[in-house]
Amino acid sequence: MVKILVVDDEASIVTLLQFNIEKAGFDVVTAEDGKTGYELALSEKPDLIVLDLMLPEMDGIEVTKKLRQDKVNVPILMLTAKDEELDKIIGLELGADDYMTKPFSPREVVARIKAILRRTEGKAESIEEKTEDMEATILIGDLKILPDSYEVYLQDDLLDLTPKEFELLLFLANHRGKVFSRDQLLDTVWNYDYVGETRIVDVHVSHLRDKIELDTKQPKYIKTIRGFGYKMENVK
Numbered sequence: 444m445v446k447i448l449v450v451d452d453e454a455s456i457v458t459l460l461q462f463n464i465e466k467a468g469f470d471v472v473t474a475e476d477g478k479t480g481y482e483l484a485l486s487e488k489p490d491l492i493v494l495d496l497m498l499p500e501m502d503g504i505e506v507t508k509k510l511r512q513d514k515v516n517v518p519i520l521m522l523t524a525k526d527e528e529l530d531k532i533i534g535l536e537l538g539a540d541d542y543m544t545k546p547f548s549p550r551e552v553v554a555r556i557k558a559i560l561r562r563t564e565g566k567a568e569s570i571e572e573k574t575e576d577m578e579a580t581i582l583i584g585d586l587k588i589l590p591d592s593y594e595v596y597l598q599d600d601l602l603d604l605t606p607k608e609f610e611l612l613l614f615l616a617n618h619r620g621k622v623f624s625r626d627q628l629l630d631t632v633w634n635y636d637y638v639g640e641t642r643i644v645d646v647h648v649s650h651l652r653d654k655i656e657l658d659t660k661q662p663k664y665i666k667t668i669r670g671f672g673y674k675m676e677n678v679k
Contacts, residue, residue, distance in 0.1 A: 494522065
């Protein structure tokens with residue numbers, strides 16, 4: 444049975460979510476602080492985590508960060524308050540897969556869980572099908588991208604990229620020369636189709652440029668196509 448870990452410090456929300464998620468046919472494990480949630484994520488190996496942003500002991504951003512550092516790539520649905528815009532972007536940047544703003548409908552949470560699980564299952568199958576066709580090493584100018592080991596080098600220096608920065612860079616690198624709108628990148632890299640959230644893409648591109656470009660004002664690798672989006676140049 445698919446296992447869902449719910450982490451929230453409000454007992455009433457935990458009870459409400461557990462009831463509705465179990466009713467939908469999933470097994471549920473719960474925690475009411477970030478430290479316990481992190482430990483359960485390692486020991487219980489859930490298929491998805493519903494994670495509140497504001498938690499005692501360890502907040503949702505720190506939990507997400509530690510799990511991604513531990514190479515735990517379980518999908519994360521983050522719960523945020525309306526005034527936590529910056530934290531929401533940081534959470535998504537660190538590797539959360541989706542977010543929902545409180546207050547929310549338990550039915551919508553279940554729908555989001557099912558959608559994320561469908562997407563991640565489809566992505567896994569797609570990756571498995573394309574493994575033989577993937578480039579083992581992608582070379583673009585002074586950039587060397589190793590998809591299998593999730594490593595990126597710039598002039599032989601290993602770069603410290605977040606999971607989403609790596610996914611965005613890898614996607615653009617695999618489609619060199621092609622222009623993508625912010626909405627297309629949001630939908631493809633984040634599996635995100637919500638209008639008005641394209642700022643997330645701009646934040647990630649800005650952070651990527653800080654790490655891969657010698658001159659961020661005149662980028663060599665990721666070019667801005669004014670009024671549309673971005674493309675990765677096929678630098679020799």
